[in-house]
Amino acid sequence: MTNPSYQDRGLLIVVSGPSGVGKGTVCGMLRKRNPNLIYSVSATTRSPRQGEQHGVNYFFHTKDEFFSMMEQGELIEWAEYVGNYYGTPRQFVEDKLNAGEDVILEIEVQGAKQVKELFPEGIFIFLLPPSMDELKRRIMGRGTETVSAIQRRLHVASSECKELSMYDYAVINDRLEHACEKIESILVAEHCHTSRVIIED
């Protein structure tokens, strides 16, 4: 028997959850606390919010540019969400995973389904709010959407939460630090999963 070792391909971590639950905030803190975690920057046709930067928060594209990326197979997955398109650039994610780095995708449910088909070994985490009232408070408190956009996002939120069983883990984002710690524990455990151990005869 050879000495046991862990597989050196990185983990693909998918974080989904309703708008306003705190995906961006939680992933931001995770990245700060774990600088080795790689964040995949998505492509989108939505307009930048105040302070958002091209290449940092998103790659902001026109619809024509986005459709051309889709047609060229440059996206791992894509989805239409409340009137805008979002997708994950393929090359960056594949390169990082092959280099043994862990990659986080912060994406909605339809995209997560497509990723699960392509990467069944991925780790699928769903962030839940402590309550629907708190979700409303957070999304309204963020102040980035119009009232009608908030309503549409909250409407989508209830159907998104029905897809919970597709995910491996549910993390309630009550206190930010607790949510981060739970995700960090999941990642430690997943790195030790038996499917990642190599022992040759």
Ligand SMILES: Nc1nc2c(ncn2[C@@H]2O[C@H](COP(=O)(O)OP(=O)(O)O)[C@@H](O)[C@H]2O)c(=O)[nH]1
């Ligand atoms: N399928 C898919 N969804 C994405 C991608 N990038 C972001 N999203 C999701 O699109 C939804 C809307 O994102 P955004 O407009 O930034 O709103 P926010 O999540 O409420 O801040 C959220 O659920 C994001 O997680 C992507 O590359 N693919």
Ligand SMILES: Nc1ncnc2c1ncn2[C@@H]1O[C@H](COP(=O)(O)OP(=O)(O)O)[C@@H](O)[C@H]1O
């Ligand atoms: N654990 C938390 N407790 C209280 N407020 C939070 C928490 N996590 C996030 N928020 C706040 O909720 C709002 C939405 O968070 P955000 O990360 O933008 O959500 P998402 O990316 O899921 O749409 C922001 O104003 C953020 O500061």
